[in-house]
Amino acid sequence: MTADLTITDVRLTPVLISDPPLLNTQGVHQPYATRLIVEVVTAGGTCGFGETYGDTKYLEIARPLAAALPGRQVTDLNGLFTLASGVEVDSGRVENSVDVGGLRGVQTAGKLRLSVVSAFEVACLDALGKARDLPVHALLGHKLRDRVEYSGYLFYRWEQHPGGQGEPDDWGAATDPAGVVAQARRFAEDYGFSSFKLKGGVYEPDEEIAAVRALAAAFPGSPLRLDPNGAWSVPTSLRVAAELRDVLQYLEDPTSGTPGMAEVAGQAGVPLATNMCVTTFPEIPEAFATGAVQVVLSDHHYWGGLHRTRELAAVCRTFGVGLSMHSNTHLGISLAAMTHVAATVPNLDYACDSHYPWQAEDVLTRRLTFRDGCVDVPDAPGLGVEVDRERLAALHQRWLDDDGTMRDRDDAAAMRKADPGWVTPGVPRW
Ligand SMILES: O=C([O-])C(=O)C[C@H](O)[C@@H](O)C(=O)[O-]
Ligand SMILES: [Mg+2]
Structure with a gap:
């Protein structure tokens, strides 16, 4: 490993993880939830990891961002955000303005971008911390x-x-x-x-x-x-x-x-x-x-x-x-x-x-x-966690094998398996 912090590769690995039948006002969690693992690789041989939502609308933003990153420095977080602000967001994704899966308020193009670039930022910080032998908290x-x-x-x-x-x-x-x-x-x-x-x-x-x-x-x-x-x-x-x-x-x-x-x-x-x-x-x-x-x-x-x-x-x-x-x-x-x-x-x-x-x-x-x-609070370099590549590959394989039904969070659809007439309740519900 050398100190060259130039990004040479960004790997995106969507995974499906098991999730229990937790209830909320929209419905119930699906048996599997999707997450996206972002891995940034430097010329010096350091890998940094981040994680965010894995639904299709996030993958659509993550892919062009990942493609644009090689050649940049992991330290250039301001540049990362400028780059992300130029990634196009499909207007169909934001026209209803409220995020239907996840119960976390408005859905704007900017917020979708931030939800993706955050995982890249974490991955860069993880890589930087590992390269400099510092925990992420020290970088903050x-x-x-x-x-x-x-x-x-x-x-x-x-x-x-x-x-x-x-x-x-x-x-x-x-x-x-x-x-x-x-x-x-x-x-x-x-x-x-x-x-x-x-x-x-x-x-x-x-x-x-x-x-x-x-x-x-x-x-x-x-x-x-x-x-x-x-x-x-x-x-x-x-x-x-x-x-x-x-x-x-x-x-x-x-x-x-x-x-x-x-x-x-x-x-x-x-x-x-x-x-x-x-x-x-x-x-x-x-x-x-x-x-x-x-x-x-x-x-x-x-x-x-x-x-x-x-x-x-x-x-x-x-x-x-x-x-x-x-x-x-x-x-x-x-x-x-x-x-x-x-x-x-x-x-x-x-x-x-x-x-x-x-x-x-x-x-x-x-x-x-x-x-x-x-x-x-981990004191080991970077985030202080180690990714198990076999585990990652197995959970990615589950994502690959899925016919598409679990790849986008839909608590109402999961609820309809138990209650076929279920529709997402309007607010106020009570
Ligand atoms: O505090 C919250 O609103 C949440 O954690 C939103 C989540 O989507 C939660 O309701 C869930 O996982 O069902
Ligand atoms: Mg809440």
Whole structure:
């Protein structure tokens, strides 16, 4: 290995990973979820890895970007973003303006590009760190803490996917308060989580209120969050807030849209968090000016990488708005990236979200682990994780073998396997 940091090759490897039947307001997770692994290779022989969404609309952007990168330096992150801003996005991808898979707000050309270039940025940082013998957190100004805390991300879920598709697991069903508490207990025992978020918007609000009450009784004093992904009207949001304000750390996206969130925030008596109405920099001014959100859930994937996550943190700091971290289904490369950047942000005020405990499969030789609800910030060069190429190839083969049904996230289509008449519910649902 030499110090030549010129990019000679960029490899894109879409994979399908097993995913449990987790429920949300749009439907249920498919048996397999798609991710894209981005690998940047330098002339000096260093490989750096990043990870992002693997749906077709992201691959369409990743391919021309990957082709344009050889010859550039892994240090040239500003140039990387300039290059990405020139990649064309099919207008058909953005005309409906809301992201239908993933429940993460608007879908603009810029946001789609950022969701892709973020994985390239992480891969470049991983390569640079390895070449310089420095951990990624050191490239971001050095860690401020040795461990990053995560919360237990609870889902209503079925025991298995319709028709027994996919890979079985031993979690069992969680469709009522007792099931949710049992899931939280296992999370607490296996991972040490001491704060919990329940994905809501699945059942009638009263049932979800009962589940959060049951959690509060089982884990007295633990920070709790409820996230119906914008499924409630303003009056319903206010009713739920009134019922749960004594036990909620924050209420996440109770209703859809910044004006509705502002109305709820004004009277709820509990902070509101979002990964739906503030997901891009242009959405910040209205939301902050109207007091619509008290906590922004950052996500380096769609905010555009680790440097931009730190820029978001600075804006939140300036306006006295809290910061935490959102997650969609992801693998260990992204958990490492999240942990590195989280360790460098002074105002990361809350335990971060992560789907990782739900992912039984990974592309790493050694999975990252949670201890006392925390992930140790890696100090090894780069991201501090090693990719298992055989594993990567096997999960890519599953993607190749798929007939196309799993390659694009569609929770409503997965729900129709159990309920043929299912259509994505309009909002407000309740
Ligand atoms: O906090 C959130 O809104 C999410 O994590 C969105 C995800 O799409 C989640 O609802 C899921 O995976 O079903
Ligand atoms: Mg959310």
